[in-house]
Amino acid sequence: MLSATLNTTLQTLRHRWPTFVGSFVALSLGVALIAVMGLALASSQDAPPRGPERFAVAPVVVKGQDTLTVPTSLDDRTQKLAQPRPVPDGVVAKLRRLGTVVQDRSFTVRAERGPADLVGHPWSTAAFAPYELDAGRAPRAADEVVVSGDWARPGTRLRTGDGTVRVVGTVAGLGFESAVFYTDARAAQLSPRSLQLVVDADASAVREAVRGSGDDGDGGQVLTGKGAQVLTGKEAQVLTGKGATALTGKGAAVLTRKGAAVLPGNGAQVLTGDARRYADADPDRDSEALTAMNAMFGTAGGVTGFVSVFVVASTFAFAVAQRRREFGLLRTAGATPGQIRRMVATEALVVGVLASAAGCALGSYGAPKLAAWAVHESLAPRWFTIGDYTWPYHLAFWTGLFVALCGAVAASWRAGRTGPTEALREASVDARAMTWGRWLVGSVLLATAAVTLVLALVTSPGDLLQRKTYISRPMLLITAVALLAPVLVRPLARLLAWLPARLPGAGGMLVRENAAAGVRRTAAVAAPVLVTVALAGSLLGATATLGGAKATEIRERTAADFVVTPAGDAGFDAATLKRLRAVPGGTAAAASSSSAVYVLEDGVALIKSDARAVEPGPFAATARLPLTAGKVRDLDDDSIIVNEEWARHTVGERVDVWLGDGTRKSLEVAAVMTTGTGNNGVYVTPRNAPTAPVDRVDVRLAPGADPATVASGLRAAVRASGGEVLTRDAWVRAMSPETNRTTRTGLFMVLGIALLYTGISVANTMVMATSDRVRELAVLRLAGATGPQVLRLVGAEALMVVMVGGLLGALVAALNLVGMWSALGLLSVWTSIEIPWATLGAVLGACAVLAVISAVAPAGLALRRGGMSVAGVRE
Structure with a gap:
């Protein structure tokens, strides 16, 4: 058998x-x-x-505290500090007695015709990479620099945000950064805070000096060459793995082999060996890149x-x-x-x-x-x-x-x-295209999509704005609509062919009846078009709608007429702020800083919230926060403005938080904001972000003031220190969030693969369908239709099928976007639904061209090879 x-x-x-x-x-x-x-x-x-990059040949690197560690009932929770702490002055003084100490500084440099990722350093740190001069000499004056790479040569003058400088030397690029080296004195002016330093001394002596400078702080941390372990509290802990053992107590630590970093109570870290890589600009970039790639390829893999x-x-x-x-x-x-x-x-x-x-x-x-x-x-x-x-x-x-x-x-x-x-x-003829199993599964999936949407809107509308949700939800709805497609194909085909069927000739009527009669064929060819249009509309529409909602939030919160931003990382100094406030025609100049606040929720989750340190009076005059309770003017040094995402968000309630530099503090809730699109952040006073530089000044015009005159005055006020003056509309455009590049490119990669696969599938299915219709085409020829008429009919039917798939896909995309729009409305963000018409048109056009060609070509070959003989008839 x-x-x-x-x-x-x-x-x-x-x-x-x-x-x-x-x-x-x-x-x-x-x-x-x-x-x-x-x-x-x-x-x-x-x-x-x-291994280490910037400090590959440095003897010992000492780094200030840059993480916050909080013990919980489950495990220690760690977050990066928004304002890392410098090495304490007492520690620096002790280290200078051991050997030469070189302060390291890193800051962003913006230069015309220069790389976008330029970073500045003191020249004295160049030898630790090591960088070596291959042309020119070292910088000696404040306006002299040495650059890495070949994008500038000695003698070139560069206009930067901090003034014009002259290139006096170049070093070969090492691949991990585009560096600009200033004199040590000028680097200290551009970046006053030094968070790490290099000590030319014996590592054990440096460890002893750092350990001896400890106090009874809240915790310590040990970083080894293979990663990081966090030790907190005053009780001894043992770290295992790869032979590592460490004990804490009152600042004590036993170091591991392959280099170590020690954070006793004062927070200073000692880095040697492979552990020196933690002093690089972005030591976690490999793990972050892996996380981003996992998300991108995971999403792409799931969708494809x-x-x-x-x-x-x-x-x-x-x-x-x-x-x-x-x-x-x-x-x-x-x-x-x-x-x-x-x-x-x-x-x-x-x-x-x-x-x-x-x-x-x-x-x-x-x-x-x-x-x-x-x-x-x-x-x-x-x-x-x-x-x-x-x-x-x-x-x-x-x-x-x-x-x-x-x-x-x-x-x-x-x-x-x-x-x-x-x-x-x-x-x-397809008289019964739907089986009971298809009815059951399709109905269950459709009901599941509807019920889960309603539950999400009622219980947690913010979940519908998450990437994993708006990527996965369309798949459920696509499957449901595809299973029920045979029910929808016939009425859609008759609707689309209603006008052509009433035109002179029988072509329109034949197109309508063939598509309606061959339900299985129509549904099979429409399926790949359905999935591609639905994915393109749902994914791109969701990101565009969410981006539009965030832009709407920014626009509605900004009441200032001008926004002034600094040119460098150091922010505005006191003198520049004084000049900005003195510009005639401005009634309020609200200076603010970027920071962060950390809160332990449910006793196990250490949550980081972006924070802005603002002056309550001027800020209230230049901003319109979406408050549900409280007032902006009630904010003071003992309070905080939170949003409804916080577990505790009742005005007058106190919350225990850690500030951007790791300081623990109890603050009273002064006001509460709506949830919005999420990550609305919090607001504190400048005293609760003491080391955060001023990176934004909002200015409001006085009644009757001339905007051009005020703008000119603001530009003059920041000319010496460098800065940019933007109107409110320009600021909103500049700050309108764009989809993360990795996410956006990943979505286009997914849609590109889906479109390619769809195109091949459409062509493949059309060839299969047309090859099975040879007798039908032969009968049309016997009925008097000419060859071109038959081919036009076949092409029109293919176009009709693509339109059916496109309408079904657009229906799925619309339902998904309406769900997101409803969630935004429940979160107090009213915005329009953004539909990627151009992309949808391109997808449909490509599918239509492929379908018509794939249907007409085999039909033409069949007719040319004597397809009429298949019907048992000779011409």
Whole structure:
């Protein structure tokens, strides 16, 4: 029996090769997509070990406290401090007695025609990388600099935000930064706070000096070359792993082997060996890059996996549905339902195995291409490559085979259960396109999408604004609509063809009736168009709508006429602030600083909230916060303005917080803001952010003041220190949040892959569908239709099917965006729904072109090769 089934299968594959080629192409591409994303995701799990960069040859680096550690009942929680602490003066004094101490400073430099990532340092730190002069000399005056790389040569004059400087030397770039070296004195002026220093002394002596300067502070921290461990409290703790053991107490610590960093009570860290990398500008960039890549490839893998499985299942189901006449003939010849099902399963197994193997091979070729593209687009670090992993191939292969078997067997179940006469009758027209199983699953998924949306709106509307939510929710709705598509295809086709059917000639009527009668064919071709349009509209529309909502929040909160920002990281000094406040025509000049506040919620979660340190009086005159309780003017040094996301957000209630420099303090809630789009932050007074530089000054015009005169005065006030004066509208445009570049590019990557796959699937399915309509086209020719008329009819039908898929996809996208818009309204943010019309038009246009070409080309070949003879008629 098995050999007979296999022989029948091979004969069927030979005689119906167009159908099986179409299934093979769809499945192999789907498996390739899953393999590529699986390989990329697996390769983004680990980063290569990285040593110190800026301080590769430095003897010992001492760094101030830059983390906040809070013990909880579960574990210690750690957050980066918004205002890291410098090395205490007492420690610096003791270190100077041990050897030469070089203060390190890093600050942003903006230069015309220079790299965007320029960073300034004192020249005395260049030797620790090491940088070596390859042209010119070291800087000696305040207006002289040395630059890394070849973008400027000695003698070049550069205009920077802090004045014009002259390049007097160059050093070879080391790849991890674009550096500008100033004299030590000038660097100290541009960046007064030094957070770390290099000590030319014995490491053990430095450790002893730092340890001896400790106090009974709240905690300590030990960082080893392989990572970081946090020690808090006054009780001893033991760190294990790789031979590391450390004990805290009153500032005491036992150091590990491969270099160490010690934070006793004073917060200072001693870095040697590999641990010196923690003094680099961004020591966590590898882990952050891995997190970003995991999110990007995870999202891309999930969406492309869904698209591929969706399209493959639809293609296989359509391929089996095309053969109902064949199944009817077999039933008439005496074949049992079980024999038909075994034959179909064997065919799916043969095609599935071959296509899945081909897809894995194609994936192994495509994965390195994707990795190279990600590195080129700066979405992945330079070290990212595809590793040697096997589980993605297993996942892709078995997923493809499983989907092929499920799609084919499920579609053949109905054909196997029908009688011979009924099967032959159903082969002529799709009278019953919906089975009870399809009704059940589609209805359940649709109900699930509706119920979960309502529950989210009632309980936690903010969850609908999260990326993982607005990416995953469309998939549920797409599947539900696709399953119920046969119910919607007929009325949509009649609606779209209503006007063409009333035009002279029978073309419009034939298009309408063919699309309405061939429900399965129409639904199968419309499926890939549906998924692509729905994803494009939902994902791009969600990010655009959310970005518009955030821009609306910024616009509504800004009551100032001008916003002034500094040129460098040091912020505005007291003299510049005095000049800004003295500009005639301004009634209020509200200076503010960026900081952060940390709160322990539920006793286990250390939450960081962005904070702005503001002067309550002037700020109240230049801002319109969306308050639900309290007043801005009630803010003082003992209070805080929070938002409704905080666990404690009742006016008058006290909350225990840690300020941006790690200082613990109890503050009273002075006012409460709405939740909005999330991360509204908090507001404190400047005394609760003492080291945060002023990075923004909001100015409001006095009644009758001339805006141009005031703007000119503000520019004159910041000319000496450097700064930019923006109008309110310009400020709103500059601050309007854009989608994170990684997220945006990841979405376009997903949509690009989906569109490519959709295009191939549309072409593939159209070829399959058209090859099965040779007799129908021959009958049209016998009825008097010319060849061009038949081809125009076929092209119009293909266009009709694409329009049906586009309408269904637009419906799904609209429902998703309405859900997000409703959530924004419940969060007190009213904005318009942003629909990416241009993208949707491009997607539909591309699908339409491919569908028409893929339908007309095989139809034309069939007619040219004598397709009329297939109907048993000779010309």
